Amino acid sequence: MKIFADEKSKRACEFLAREACAAGGRAYCVGGCVRDALLGVEPKDVDVEIYGLEAEKIERILSKKFRFEIVGKSFGVWILKGLDIDVSMPRTERKTGIGHKAFEIVGDPFLTPKEACARRDFTINAILYDILSGDIIDEFSGMGDLKNKILRHTSERFSEDPLRVLRAMQFAARFNLDVAPETVELCSKIEMENLPEERIFEEWKKLILKGVEISRGLFFLRDCGWVKYFRELADMVDCPQDPRWHPEGDVYVHTAHCMDSFAKKRVGDDREDLIVGLAVLCHDMGKPKCTTIGDDGAIHSYGHDIIGGKVARKFLEHLTREKSIVEEVVPLVERHMAVLDLWRSNAGDGAIRRLAGKVKRIDRLVRLDDADRNGRPPIEPEDSPQGLWIMQRAEALAIKDSAPKPILLGRHLIELGLTPSVKFKDILNAAYEAQLDGAFFDVEHAVKYAKDNLL
Numbered sequence: 431m432k433i434f435a436d437e438k439s440k441r442a443c444e445f446l447a448r449e450a451c452a453a454g455g456r457a458y459c460v461g462g463c464v465r466d467a468l469l470g471v472e473p474k475d476v477d478v479e480i481y482g483l484e485a486e487k488i489e490r491i492l493s494k495k496f497r498f499e500i501v502g503k504s505f506g507v508w509i510l511k512g513l514d515i516d517v518s519m520p521r522t523e524r525k526t527g528i529g530h531k532a533f534e535i536v537g538d539p540f541l542t543p544k545e546a547c548a549r550r551d552f553t554i555n556a557i558l559y560d561i562l563s564g565d566i567i568d569e570f571s572g573m574g575d576l577k578n579k580i581l582r583h584t585s586e587r588f589s590e591d592p593l594r595v596l597r598a599m600q601f602a603a604r605f606n607l608d609v610a611p612e613t614v615e616l617c618s619k620i621e622m623e624n625l626p627e628e629r630i631f632e633e634w635k636k637l638i639l640k641g642v643e644i645s646r647g648l649f650f651l652r653d654c655g656w657v658k659y660f661r662e663l664a665d666m667v668d669c670p671q672d673p674r675w676h677p678e679g680d681v682y683v684h685t686a687h688c689m690d691s692f693a694k695k696r697v698g699d700d701r702e703d704l705i706v707g708l709a710v711l712c713h714d715m716g717k718p719k720c721t722t723i724g725d726d727g728a729i730h731s732y733g734h735d736i737i738g739g740k741v742a743r744k745f746l747e748h749l750t751r752e753k754s755i756v757e758e759v760v761p762l763v764e765r766h767m768a769v770l771d772l773w774r775s776n777a778g779d780g781a782i783r784r785l786a787g788k789v790k791r792i793d794r795l796v797r798l799d800d801a802d803r804n805g806r807p808p809i810e811p812e813d814s815p816q817g818l819w820i821m822q823r824a825e826a827l828a829i830k831d832s833a834p835k836p837i838l839l840g841r842h843l844i845e846l847g848l849t850p851s852v853k854f855k856d857i858l859n860a861a862y863e864a865q866l867d868g869a870f871f872d873v874e875h876a877v878k879y880a881k882d883n884l885l
């Protein structure tokens with residue numbers, strides 16, 4: 431089992447383990463690094479927990495070899511500079527008053543591994559690896575849960591941190607785990623309270639960027655009731671779809687399967703994958719607002735793409751303060767039917783340029799279209815003729831991953847003798863529209879067009 435990312439961090443951890451042992455303590459790797467090593471996942475940062483030594487003794491050891499930053503004196507956490515290693519003491523709570531929130535976390539070197547691991551979230555994250563001997567200490571049967579692909583809370587203390595419900599969502603998706611029924615039950619009793627927005631978004635990012643079976647995370651969110659904290663997602667639950675096109679079920683189920691399809695084709699660029707992943711998550715958020723069932727039983731959601739833009743904006747603005755994310759995702763949602771529509775109508779260059787102007791990135795739209803079509807089990811996934819078609823067309827127009835740049839600029843109007851004024855904007859907009867329609871392709875012809883038609 432490969433627990434250390436490289437020789438440097440291996441040597442550092444072995445040094446810590448030898449020194450801790452010589453001073454009467456014991457050093458273990460714990461948490462995500464042990465879980466990942468057991469799963470054969472490429473290791474990254476390492477968490478080392480040192481038992482049996484007070485903070486001063488640990489600092490004395492660290493000072494021999496490392497530069498470090500103290501994160502919290504009472505906490506007992508040290509970050510080793512230049513290494514992806516965090517060192518800590520076993521931690522527990524000290525009561526500071528009455529009520530379940532009235533406690534502070536303190537380091538206590540003399541806790542047993544079982545006591546310390548009981549305050550970790552999941553059994554799979556509560557496995558200790560003895561650095562010196564290579565032994566595993568597994569007080570909560572995390573190895574068995576890993577083998578059986580089960581995500582189970584370690585103890586009732588799970589409820590101390592509501593974020594753990596969202597961690598469950600992303601872990602289930604990342605490692606393809608079934609959340610144990612008793613964990614779903616416990617999560618359903620936890621309130622979100624006032625978790626910071628950034629921490630919530632971090633878990634969503636992990637779901638989108640690392641989830642293998644993202645549907646597992648989304649189904650867990652629904653089953654434990656936490657979907658209610660994401661109103662626009664909750665509205666998709668039970669929103670019907672025509673079974674002829676959507677045999678998989680309601681809009682939420684469809685979205686979950688689309689996310690699985692997206693996950694299979696991530697490109698490995700986090701920004702790109704995040705934008706497209708969020709667009710897939712939001713693409714049908716308009717459906718609950720406009721779905722109708724006719725007398726003949728036919729289900730329609732006319733205009734759900736445009737309506738969905740507004741709903742997605744609301745959802746995203748709650749999720750993140752990064753405005754650029756919202757501005758890049760919303761146009762994709764609004765135009766998520768366009769690839770199919772343009773292909774069906776064998777649209778001309780103007781329509782394709784216009785679409786690129788709106789969404790900025792046709793390639794992202796094609797990825798969204800692909801996930802949308804392939805999120806309808808038991809319908810088998812297939813390659814998209816419309817995606818291929820529009821990519822070839824966009825490539826020929828040099829706009830597959832960028833909007834067409836305006837050819838006629840303000841300075842051209844000044845060169846034509848015009849004085850800058852509010853009218854400039856109207857002229858330039860009209861020129862851009864004409865450019866999208868193919869009225870001109872270079873500055874010379876753009877200027878001529880402006881002179882003849884716009885001034």
Ligand SMILES: Nc1ccn([C@@H]2O[C@H](COP(=O)(O)OP(=O)(O)OP(=O)(O)O)[C@@H](O)[C@H]2O)c(=O)n1
Nearest residue numbers: 460461462463549550551552555556591593594
């Ligand atoms: N709310 C939390 C956060 C963390 N942990 C514990 O702290 C460890 C490290 O947390 P973190 O670095 O956030 O996550 P990892 O489990 O390492 O997973 P990732 O790969 O996402 O970083 C976890 O394994 C878990 O034992 C916890 O019990 N409760």
